[in-house]
Amino acid sequence: MIGEKKKKLVFIGADHAGFKAKEDLKAYLQQKGFEVTDLGCFTEESCDYPDVAREVGEKVVEHPESFGVLICGTGIGVAMAVNKFKDIRAVNAVTAEMAEMARKHNNANVLTMGARLTDIDAMKKIADKFFETDFENGEERHVRRVEKLSHIG
Ligand code: RB5
Numbered sequence: 001m002i003g004e005k006k007k008k009l010v011f012i013g014a015d016h017a018g019f020k021a022k023e024d025l026k027a028y029l030q031q032k033g034f035e036v037t038d039l040g041c042f043t044e045e046s047c048d049y050p051d052v053a054r055e056v057g058e059k060v061v062e063h064p065e066s067f068g069v070l071i072c073g074t075g076i077g078v079a080m081a082v083n084k085f086k087d088i089r090a091v092n093a094v095t096a097e098m099a100e101m102a103r104k105h106n107n108a109n110v111l112t113m114g115a116r117l118t119d120i121d122a123m124k125k126i127a128d129k130f131f132e133t134d135f136e137n138g139e140e141r142h143v144r145r146v147e148k149l150s151h152i153g
Helices: 019-031 049-062 076-082 096-104 120-132 140-149
Strands: 009-014 035-038 067-072 090-092 110-114
Touching (some): 009 019, 019 035, 019 067, 019 120, 067 120, 076 090, 076 110, 090 096
């Protein structure tokens, strides 16, 4: 229908350090009407962040209109892992401004955050900014630069 906004499709995941924050953020995003698929982990039992980052990355690549959210202790490990995918552009955001610029200029499609560094209220603000900001795809220079990202490596 004209004017109807498409539901945001989000794949979310965490390791044990991010499990609790992932549960809270998942509920928050669902409440906002997003379609959220939880790819684990599902307990606080120790697990390896590259495994869940791979699962989220695979889904986001498979659904090009979708987004990923990954939480570990620092947001660093999951960002490193998921950025191995050619068409994933993950930002490890510690401020809302970083999330905003990563969407506007870099067309980031995955947001990573660190539960040991960022509290849940701040995470919600960062996620809000990430999801409410569009890529500036009218700007040829940003489109050209983002396109180049897919051809590295
Ligand atoms: C787990 O202790 C921790 O190393 C992990 O959550 C993450 O912060 C790695 O980058």
